Amino acid sequence: MTMSKKVLIIDDEIDVVAYLRAVLEDHGFECLVARSAESGLEVIIEQRPDLICLDIMMPGESGISLYLKLCGNKSLCDIPVFFISGMVKEEEFDFRNLVPNRDIPRPRRYIEKPIDVLSFIRMVDKEIGSVRPSNEAITKAKHHE
Amino acid sequence: MSNAEDKKKGKLGEWLYKGLFEQVPFNIAVIDREFNIVEANKNFDSYFGKWKNKKCYEVYKKLDSPCVGCNAILTFQDGRVRVRDDTGIDQHGNESHYVVHIAPLRKSVRGKVDYIVEMSRDIVETKNLQMQYQLLFERVPCYVTIIDRNYKIVRANENFREKFGDVHGKQCYEVYKKRKNRCPNCPAAKTFKDGQVHHSNQVGVKKSGEKAHYMLTTSPLSRDIDNVPHVIEISVDITETKRLEREVIEAERLAAVGQTVAGLAHSIKNLLMGLEGGMYIVGRGLKANKKEMITEGWEMLERNLTKTTSLVRDFLSFAKGRLPELDMVDPNELVHEIIDLYGTIAETSGVRLIAKTKKTVKRAPLDRKGIHTCLTNLVSNAIDACQMSKRKGCEVVVGVDDKQGVLTFTVSDNGMGMDYDIKKKLFTTFFTTKGGQGTGLGLLTTRKIVKEHGGKITVDSSQIKGSCFKMSFPRKNLKSLFTHDSLVE
Numbered sequence: 001m002t003m004s005k006k007v008l009i010i011d012d013e014i015d016v017v018a019y020l021r022a023v024l025e026d027h028g029f030e031c032l033v034a035r036s037a038e039s040g041l042e043v044i045i046e047q048r049p050d051l052i053c054l055d056i057m058m059p060g061e062s063g064i065s066l067y068l069k070l071c072g073n074k075s076l077c078d079i080p081v082f083f084i085s086g087m088v089k090e091e092e093f094d095f096r097n098l099v100p101n102r103d104i105p106r107p108r109r110y111i112e113k114p115i116d117v118l119s120f121i122r123m124v125d126k127e128i129g130s131v132r133p134s135n136e137a138i139t140k141a142k143h144h145e
Numbered sequence: 146m147s148n149a150e151d152k153k154k155g156k157l158g159e160w161l162y163k164g165l166f167e168q169v170p171f172n173i174a175v176i177d178r179e180f181n182i183v184e185a186n187k188n189f190d191s192y193f194g195k196w197k198n199k200k201c202y203e204v205y206k207k208l209d210s211p212c213v214g215c216n217a218i219l220t221f222q223d224g225r226v227r228v229r230d231d232t233g234i235d236q237h238g239n240e241s242h243y244v245v246h247i248a249p250l251r252k253s254v255r256g257k258v259d260y261i262v263e264m265s266r267d268i269v270e271t272k273n274l275q276m277q278y279q280l281l282f283e284r285v286p287c288y289v290t291i292i293d294r295n296y297k298i299v300r301a302n303e304n305f306r307e308k309f310g311d312v313h314g315k316q317c318y319e320v321y322k323k324r325k326n327r328c329p330n331c332p333a334a335k336t337f338k339d340g341q342v343h344h345s346n347q348v349g350v351k352k353s354g355e356k357a358h359y360m361l362t363t364s365p366l367s368r369d370i371d372n373v374p375h376v377i378e379i380s381v382d383i384t385e386t387k388r389l390e391r392e393v394i395e396a397e398r399l400a401a402v403g404q405t406v407a408g409l410a411h412s413i414k415n416l417l418m419g420l421e422g423g424m425y426i427v428g429r430g431l432k433a434n435k436k437e438m439i440t441e442g443w444e445m446l447e448r449n450l451t452k453t454t455s456l457v458r459d460f461l462s463f464a465k466g467r468l469p470e471l472d473m474v475d476p477n478e479l480v481h482e483i484i485d486l487y488g489t490i491a492e493t494s495g496v497r498l499i500a501k502t503k504k505t506v507k508r509a510p511l512d513r514k515g516i517h518t519c520l521t522n523l524v525s526n527a528i529d530a531c532q533m534s535k536r537k538g539c540e541v542v543v544g545v546d547d548k549q550g551v552l553t554f555t556v557s558d559n560g561m562g563m564d565y566d567i568k569k570k571l572f573t574t575f576f577t578t579k580g581g582q583g584t585g586l587g588l589l590t591t592r593k594i595v596k597e598h599g600g601k602i603t604v605d606s607s608q609i610k611g612s613c614f615k616m617s618f619p620r621k622n623l624k625s626l627f628t629h630d631s632l633v634e
Contacts (some may be wrong), residue, residue: 019422086414114418
């Protein structure tokens, strides 16, 4: 029996956490949850997730700040990060402007809220696993389109 | 009188006349009836050159025959003194301008005029200056007019004539503004009255019919402030500047609309995420027939609908462009109202809410609802900052002060302060640190209301001390917002 992959969701918004958790669990991923960047870092160190879904604007430390900490830590820098935020990608999420130097690698993905379930799961799958999307997710995604 | 004395006096007179003739600062020439120059002083000699055995017109103008309209002939005829401006050619061949004074010389008072004496003085410098002034008057890139006490334009420069048309003999108000009578608050009238310089912004109508915006300065054309016969009006055309100003305001407005729409879209996306999440979980619960899952999803839907309502409400309150409705309000009373309103919420959040009012604070003309909204936003933010902080025994102080003509409300907390990044974004549309709990419009609305009162809002915050928001309202601005009639003491 193979262990399911662990995805850490870091978002201050309870509804976003519940939604992402439900979607990921439905597709066979194990979910970890943190409601702030500070507690997120503790979970990362303790549990070492396979993927981090990270919000940007949160009370206290921002998602960008946590991302910079991970990039600066040799043992954590290889964990893939998906930013999930309400910022419009082209206009607001100017990554190079948000980080202090050009050596910081871009995050693996930037996903705009609200998420498209099917493509979100495909991205997660491509990044960390081989879990196929369930039929119901496909139907729902088609319905969305 | 002895003969010797007579001789002595005669000699003195001769010296005197000789000295005067040579040293007076004029060119003097004596001319006979045939236009021959019979005597001239050294000044004349050095100005016009050799004159002996020459006719006056040969020397003055280098002509072969008497000048047309010769004034000397007239003086020979009627014996009267004449003065005129004239032009000639000096000994170097340059054109010369001079004023000439022509007087008769005769043996007896009623006798025939045998000679005339012409006293001329060079005015080339004066003429040059006059020409420069004329050029300056005509070409200066302003409108320049000179009006008399009847408001009639007596002179207008080229620029003015070009834009406002033929102005000769017309009244200034007729030409500048196409009016039939004098303008109210006429700045020229003030200058006529007090002899002082006055400035004002005016709107006139050009001959093409288009509006002209200009900055007008009226100055007395006299050194005597009690008697101003003429006023000079100098205006700078600012029509183009006004147009650019309007364009900038329009561009800023469009940019603000763009920013607002982007921010609104951002908030809506978050709400959609919540609503879609709710639907997903309800669907999941129905599929699995799990009541608790359906309940969870349903609660998500409810929460996000409530948030939608508050977003719309806040947005409308922000977008509403209205003038403050002013009333004489007791600022201390306002502070107590807010403390009462938030007392329970603060207590349940474990935050002490303290009022710092002062008896010296006097009533002020304020929009009660508006200031209430501002204080509500600031106090609710302060309580949130306390809750986000790990510190125990947090407190929020709502204070009011009234000194040096400035009414100040302060809301300070010792909760979680802000770092530089957050402070920078504080007053931008839809920025929130409260995740889904805030719309990001509270501080923006607060600032808008404060500005509408002619006041300003400042913030001092650090992550160690907490934050202090200060709304200051200069009383003179508050007062000027209202007419006295609208004040109810």
